[in-house]
Amino acid sequence: MANEFMADRVTSLKASAIREIFKMVGQSDIISLAGGNPSAEIFPKEILASLAEKILREEGTTALQYGVTEGYAPLRAKVKKDLKDKGILHDTDDALITSGGQQLIDLCAKTLINDGDVVAVEAPSFIGGLNCFRSYNGKLIGIDMEDDGMNLDRLEALAKKEKIKLVYTIPTFQNPTGITMSLEKRKRLLEMASIYDFYILEDNPYGALRFSGADIQTIKSMDDSGRVIYAGSFSKVISPGLRVGFGAARADIFDRMVVCKQVQDVHTPCLNQMLVNKFIEEYDFDAHIKKSIDMYKEKCAKMISCMDEYFPSFCTHTVPEGGIFLWCSLSGDYDTKKIMAECIEKKVAFVPGATAMVDIDKPCNQFRLNYSTPTLSDIEKGIFIISEVLKNVGK
Amino acid sequence: MANEFMADRVTSLKASAIREIFKMVGQSDIISLAGGNPSAEIFPKEILASLAEKILREEGTTALQYGVTEGYAPLRAKVKKDLKDKGILHDTDDALITSGGQQLIDLCAKTLINDGDVVAVEAPSFIGGLNCFRSYNGKLIGIDMEDDGMNLDRLEALAKKEKIKLVYTIPTFQNPTGITMSLEKRKRLLEMASIYDFYILEDNPYGALRFSGADIQTIKSMDDSGRVIYAGSFSKVISPGLRVGFGAARADIFDRMVVCKQVQDVHTPCLNQMLVNKFIEEYDFDAHIKKSIDMYKEKCAKMISCMDEYFPSFCTHTVPEGGIFLWCSLSGDYDTKKIMAECIEKKVAFVPGATAMVDIDKPCNQFRLNYSTPTLSDIEKGIFIISEVLKNVGK
Numbered sequence: 085m086a087n088e089f090m091a092d093r094v095t096s097l098k099a100s101a102i103r104e105i106f107k108m109v110g111q112s113d114i115i116s117l118a119g120g121n122p123s124a125e126i127f128p129k130e131i132l133a134s135l136a137e138k139i140l141r142e143e144g145t146t147a148l149q150y151g152v153t154e155g156y157a158p159l160r161a162k163v164k165k166d167l168k169d170k171g172i173l174h175d176t177d178d179a180l181i182t183s184g185g186q187q188l189i190d191l192c193a194k195t196l197i198n199d200g201d202v203v204a205v206e207a208p209s210f211i212g213g214l215n216c217f218r219s220y221n222g223k224l225i226g227i228d229m230e231d232d233g234m235n236l237d238r239l240e241a242l243a244k245k246e247k248i249k250l251v252y253t254i255p256t257f258q259n260p261t262g263i264t265m266s267l268e269k270r271k272r273l274l275e276m277a278s279i280y281d282f283y284i285l286e287d288n289p290y291g292a293l294r295f296s297g298a299d300i301q302t303i304k305s306m307d308d309s310g311r312v313i314y315a316g317s318f319s320k321v322i323s324p325g326l327r328v329g330f331g332a333a334r335a336d337i338f339d340r341m342v343v344c345k346q347v348q349d350v351h352t353p354c355l356n357q358m359l360v361n362k363f364i365e366e367y368d369f370d371a372h373i374k375k376s377i378d379m380y381k382e383k384c385a386k387m388i389s390c391m392d393e394y395f396p397s398f399c400t401h402t403v404p405e406g407g408i409f410l411w412c413s414l415s416g417d418y419d420t421k422k423i424m425a426e427c428i429e430k431k432v433a434f435v436p437g438a439t440a441m442v443d444i445d446k447p448c449n450q451f452r453l454n455y456s457t458p459t460l461s462d463i464e465k466g467i468f469i470i471s472e473v474l475k476n477v478g479k
Numbered sequence: 480m481a482n483e484f485m486a487d488r489v490t491s492l493k494a495s496a497i498r499e500i501f502k503m504v505g506q507s508d509i510i511s512l513a514g515g516n517p518s519a520e521i522f523p524k525e526i527l528a529s530l531a532e533k534i535l536r537e538e539g540t541t542a543l544q545y546g547v548t549e550g551y552a553p554l555r556a557k558v559k560k561d562l563k564d565k566g567i568l569h570d571t572d573d574a575l576i577t578s579g580g581q582q583l584i585d586l587c588a589k590t591l592i593n594d595g596d597v598v599a600v601e602a603p604s605f606i607g608g609l610n611c612f613r614s615y616n617g618k619l620i621g622i623d624m625e626d627d628g629m630n631l632d633r634l635e636a637l638a639k640k641e642k643i644k645l646v647y648t649i650p651t652f653q654n655p656t657g658i659t660m661s662l663e664k665r666k667r668l669l670e671m672a673s674i675y676d677f678y679i680l681e682d683n684p685y686g687a688l689r690f691s692g693a694d695i696q697t698i699k700s701m702d703d704s705g706r707v708i709y710a711g712s713f714s715k716v717i718s719p720g721l722r723v724g725f726g727a728a729r730a731d732i733f734d735r736m737v738v739c740k741q742v743q744d745v746h747t748p749c750l751n752q753m754l755v756n757k758f759i760e761e762y763d764f765d766a767h768i769k770k771s772i773d774m775y776k777e778k779c780a781k782m783i784s785c786m787d788e789y790f791p792s793f794c795t796h797t798v799p800e801g802g803i804f805l806w807c808s809l810s811g812d813y814d815t816k817k818i819m820a821e822c823i824e825k826k827v828a829f830v831p832g833a834t835a836m837v838d839i840d841k842p843c844n845q846f847r848l849n850y851s852t853p854t855l856s857d858i859e860k861g862i863f864i865i866s867e868v869l870k871n872v873g874k
Contacts, residue, residue, distance in 0.1 A: 089644075089678070091593045091615070094735045121545050129539030136750075137532035144524030148718035150516050183578060183722075183744040190743045194614070198486045199594075216742035219589070220486075249484075283484070323543035325749035327578075340489045347611035348585045348743060349578040354720040355531075356748055 257407025652802025
């Protein structure tokens with residue numbers, strides 16, 4: 085083998101197919117329903133421009149010098165207070181600032197996953213999470229999704245058969261399905277964690293973006309056992325490019341995550357943390373988030389009405405109550421990778437479902453659509469073009 | 480064992496003792512000769528304030544939206560051109576932007592190190608590097624330092640006995656010793672890499688900061704075998720808080736490092752990369768670096784003259800030609816951890832040598848001093864106080 089000098093953990097890793105699609109999409113006139121980005125229209129550019137200028141002029145040394153691994157103290161204090169207010173941060177926990185929510189997943193995996201440890205994941209799930217567990221030689225096992233979240237009967241059957249180390253879930257407005265796990269399932273998942281002795285990584289980057297229905301408690305806020313690690317992010321509510329996320333975990337796990345972060349990037353850039361901190365401090369953060377919610381509500385409704393109008397009947401979709409994605413399923417033996425290739429020729433892109441599965445090479449008859457980035461008119465055009473391609477392959 | 484649920488790789492990891500010292504030092508009236516920071520006096524605060532404001536106002540979407548894992552294209556192009564001009568980037572290589580030089584070390588370790596693989600390191604070495612290899616279950620073996628760099632006879636003896644996977648070296652103005660590896664040794668190390676089939680991570684964060692002597696070619700620039708991975712950084716020449724570094728490696732290794740970066744933090748923050756890019760583009764970068772060189776030359780000379788005046792004869796030190804550290808050795812059975820405790824009571828801090836060793840628990844009669852951050856007068860005061868403590872323990 086040519087690459088036998090490489091570590092086992094990386095030999096079979098593949099670059100995120102989604103990011104490869106992005107590279108293609110970014111340089112053309114393609115309507116992208118493939119993104120996972122928040123809408124750039126909502127970025128508070130002018131405000132952040134003024135804040136950055138002020139921070140660097142008045143507190144330049146703090147912004148530009150080395151900082152503390154755990155996070156910039158004022159931002160960390162705000163995050164901890166907010167997590168405490170929401171019942172997420174328990175007295176036995178601690179919280180840190182990370183370089184995006186992605187880093188929290190990595191630190192959690194590095195801290196908990198030994199070679200071959202079973203990581204049960206929603207099928208489909210977030211490719212950045214899946215690849216991360218793969219990169220620590222976790223043994224991924226996919227658990228199918230139902231309308232109210234992960235199929236817990238399947239999970240329990242697995243737990244009875246194999247030792248599960250970690251369950252990775254995005255319970256609220258899941259990526260890629262847009263599905264939200266019911267309160268009943270959240271409670272049962274927690275109970276199962278104690279019974280079968282596993283940990284839960286609750287990844288919640290979209291939770292603030294609810295545009296219909298009622299909030300459901302986070303799993304972590306109901307956890308008395310210290311088994312839930314929580315990941316949050318400012319990526320979808322302020323800016324993903326700044327790479328500022330956060331996480332909370334039981335103190336002993338937190339402690340190991342901090343050491344792992346120290347050797348990974350020393351600390352999250354100070355300027356970026358200070359920008360987020362000042363933005364929250366000086367502006368109406370809730371009002372800012374409300375802008376995204378209103379926009380995504382409108383765009384999601386538009387996408388759904390277009391799908392209901394144009395899509396052939398063998399294509400069904402989820403109806404998210406928030407977040408930025410929805411998920412389409414074709415009844416029948418289709419391969420959405422091939423369908424995507426046809427759509428791209430007609431200048432529309434989406435994410436084929438296989439990329440979000442444990443077995444990415446198995447043909448998959450599902451696909452992900454994003455409504456946060458395209459304009460209303462591109463949503464209509466894009467859905468129309470996809471529906472034409474679908475009708476054709478469905479013949 | 481209480482933490483048996485954790486991954487093996489993290490159970491015995493310890494937080495950087497240096498960073499623990501920093502926390503203590505940061506909150507007091509202590510003169511710190513313990514830092515690893517560039518001087519904050521040189522940070523181009525006003526310039527970066529204006530640039531940040533301009534970037535966010537005029538290119539806010541690029542600065543705040545998701546970016547490409549490999550790096551912001553204009554900065555990456557500049558880095559690649561510079562590395563090519565210096566002979567570091569070969570046609571068979573590729574380069575990426577990282578979240579500080581530290582991340583390149585992590586990506587290299589994750590890509591190359593299987594459990595138990597031997598990583599030969601300079602003894603002493605950079606604690607962030609050592610801890611990183613520890614965190615991937617590398618088997619660290621320390622090779623003693625001579626005045627002209629790593630003892631290659633010892634390294635060769637090790638290579639004959641055990642399979643070495645990676646040699647980690649900071650050949651220029653090494654952390655913590657300030658020692659520079661001779662050209663002869665660089666060439667011999669490269670030859671040994673081919674003979675004994677190992678890789679070399681050349682970590683070069685201080686290379687631009689030469690204040691005396693003549694430049695010596697980087698190891699990577701002499702490498703025809705594709706065995707050298709190169710890590711560079713803007714931390715010591717612009718700002719560490721921005722966390723922008725870079726690296727170059729053979730294309731197949733680069734490719735794996737990119738996938739690992741994707742799951743670690745997706746990409747280095749766009750704003751930070753754009754700031755570095757604009758700074759290099761619009762200002763005289765060489766003139767800016769020259770400011771640091773002039774300052775560190777003066778401070779290093781001051782520290783050395785104070786040591787020569789005050790230190791007892793059983794304490795010798797290195798004479799660096801650049802960088803920000805020098806290294807002191809006591810002849811005799813001393814434990815500099817204990818001496819540091821005494822110094823801290825007298826309001827001076829340094830880094831005890833044991834923290835930079837493979838076996839951090841073994842008493843060590845050496846210590847690291849930093850001259851980039853203290854003022855000239857604090858250098859004099861600090862060295863005087865340390866010398867008084869030394870004279871006392873030497874009685």
